[in-house]
Amino acid sequence: MFWETQLVTILFVFFAKAVIAKSAVPALFAFGDSILDTGNNNNLLAITKCNYPPYGRDFQGGIPTGRCCNGKVPTDLIARSLGIKETVPAYLSSNLSPHDLVTGVCFASAGSGIDDLTATSQGVLPVPAQLGMFRDYIGKVTALVGQQQAADIISNSVYLVSVGNNDIAITYTRLATTLPFPLYAARLIDTTSKFFKNLYGLGARKVWVFSTVPLGCLPGGRTVAGGPLRICAFLENQLAQIFNAQLSSAVNSIRATLPNYDIKFIDVYTPLLNIINNPQPAGFIDVSEACCGTGAYGISGICTLLSVCSNPSTYVFWDFAHPTERAYQFVVSSILHSHTNTNTNTNNVSNSSVNSSSLLS
Known part of the structure; x- marks a missing residue:
């Protein structure tokens, strides 16, 4: 038994080295909200859950995995485009394999945000708890492949972070209206900056x-x-723009302060808005209704088998708050074009590959 354990350890050390040698990006990790969550809420007593049909109807096998989408989310699409793997499992999944750990997992939790109230009001994982899960992950992968290989994986991987959406749309709009938004946004940015610094401290x-x-x-x-x-609600878009401007400035400041910290602000707002404002060239028909939920076929805003449209690929939005996989593909394609010199197939980014080394310059 001892020798079998030793052999497994040796094999995974070699595997980790092969992963790092094969790609400039050996793994991908995700933190934040439902834009990136791949199923961490499934076993939580959470208000926000997406692990039931018709969610996942266009995912492999038609399985509702907890992704708030009809198919893949940006976490999966970016991992595939970087040549890492097809999908990124949730860290709280009950069947994680050693391969999953070495190539990256998702810590994001649908409904979460920077403000602790955002997460606690919905029973989901606050961002600090997600960071705690990452610390736990580091211990597991270190035990699996050794300290040096674990450090190489952690330092060479890409980390996705999506926060702010629920803090603005849920917590501020409904619960914190007495506080001027610029002040509330500044508090969010301060907490977020600390998170980025802690992430840096972990490698x-x-x-x-x-x-x-x-x-x-x-x-x-x-x-x-x-x-x-x-029509698009002007005030909520304005609040998002104010927050995004502060977030971009904070990211630039952190990058200038901490050595060798390649932290980038990724504009998701603009490419999605471009699709909404000009959907026809991309083949979208409906931009204001959801395919399932608050859309034309919706029943009280709840996404059910009885409320789903017949062709999600013509809708920008899957449910009341989340894009379809096809819309995500266009957004991810725009992101990759903005940060690489590689031509990506806009219509099928999930099946494309990009030069990951140029992405890290």
């Missing part, structure tokens, strides 16, 4: 910080404040 060096999406253009935002014509 991360390549971090992609997602902006918020255009919150006022989500089907839920249109329903609440878009009027009878369901």
Whole structure:
């Protein structure tokens, strides 16, 4: 038994070395909210859950994995485009393999945010708890492949972070309206900056910080404040823009302060808004309704088998707050084009590959 354990350890040390040698990006990790979550809420007593049909109807096998989408989310699409793996499992998954650990996992939790109130009000994982899970991960991967190989994986991997969406759309809009938004946003940015510094302290060096999406253009935002014509809600978009500007500035400041910290602000707001404002060239038909939930076929905003449309690929949004996989593909393609010199197939980014080394310059 001892020798079998030793053999497994040796094999995975060699495997880890092969992973690092094969790619400039051996693994991918994700933190934050439902934009990136691949199923961490499944076994939580959480308000926000996406582990039931028709979620996942276009995922491999048609399985509802906890992704708030009809298929893959940006975590998966970016991992595939970087040549790492097809999908990124949730860290709280009950069947993680050693290969999963070595090539990256997701710590994000749908409904979470920077403000602790955002997560606790929904029973999901606060960002500090996600960082604690990453510390736990470091211990596991170190035991698996050794300290040096674990350090190489951690320092050479890409980290995705998506925060702010729920803090603005849920906590501020509904619970913190007495506080001027610029002050609330500044508090969020201060907490976020500490998170990025803690991530750096744990060895991360390549971090992609997602902006918020255009919150006022989500089907839920249109329903609440878009009027009878369901236009994009101006105020929520304005709040998102204010937050994004502060977030971008904070990221630039952190990058200038900490040595060898390749932390990037990733504009998700603009490419998604471009699709919403000009959907026809990309083949989208409906931008204001959701395929499932608050869309034309929706029942009280709840995504059910009875409320789903027949062709999600023509919708920008899957449910009241989340894009379809196809919309995500266009957004991810735009992100990769902005940060690489590689031509990516816009219509099928999940099946494309990019030069990951240029992405890290």
